[in-house]
Amino acid sequence: RRFNQSQVELYRNISQYVSRVFRFQYPMDYLMPKRVSYAKSANYARKENLWHEIAEEAYYSKVMVDYKLSKGNYVVDVDGNRLLDLTMQGGMLALGYNPDALIDARASRLFDKYLTQSPNIAEYPPAEFPDLVRSSILPAAPAGLSDVYFTDGVGNLANEAAIKVALLKFRETR
Structure with missing residues (x-):
């Protein structure tokens, strides 16, 4: 075109x-x-x-x-x-092209287990999933929040939330 x-x-x-x-x-x-x-x-x-x-x-x-x-x-x-x-x-590229976190994850034991398999953890979570969430996602949560809630298995709402947070951050800096 x-x-x-x-x-x-x-x-x-x-x-x-x-x-x-x-x-x-x-x-x-x-x-x-x-x-x-x-x-x-x-x-x-x-x-x-x-x-x-x-x-x-x-x-x-x-x-x-x-x-x-x-x-x-x-x-x-x-x-x-x-x-x-x-x-x-x-x-299809919710994390963007060549995200550093995924590139760095190739050296992790979790890469072979989860990224190469691409399991549907929303329906079939692995046994260690609660520990993974507790050790990786919760430390990034705002102070006072102790729970994580995944609303859908495809990440649409996570992308929308990330865009909203970015726009709020931009508004703060203006």
Whole structure:
């Protein structure tokens, strides 16, 4: 999809505003480039005949993503464009691209047990789940709160709560 100049300018303004709100979480340079080029993505797709193969699935964009360089809420494509991903791939990346906590977790014994299996702990919690919550989540709770309540098994409400907290924090700093 091609964007006209006013759409690019609107996206740039939204990107800069949102990056100020979330800057405390992912401190890096978030300025969107003045010109966005997708030459490498287009050439790669043409060379590999990729879009013919997945034409039904590729109706959103024809951008090839560099997942190693993507970080936080920002996706980097093979052309080097860093763009704010407002949808986080339809909610599939609730923690963002390359979250430090998950990268660090690879060295943990819990990684093999929980992240590689991806169990549904909302319906089938492991025996040590209460201890995990007590040792990892409760220390981050505000003073005076001693309980954690998971309202759904998919994390939608956690994402909404995180956005609300970020906006409240931003309002405090203004």
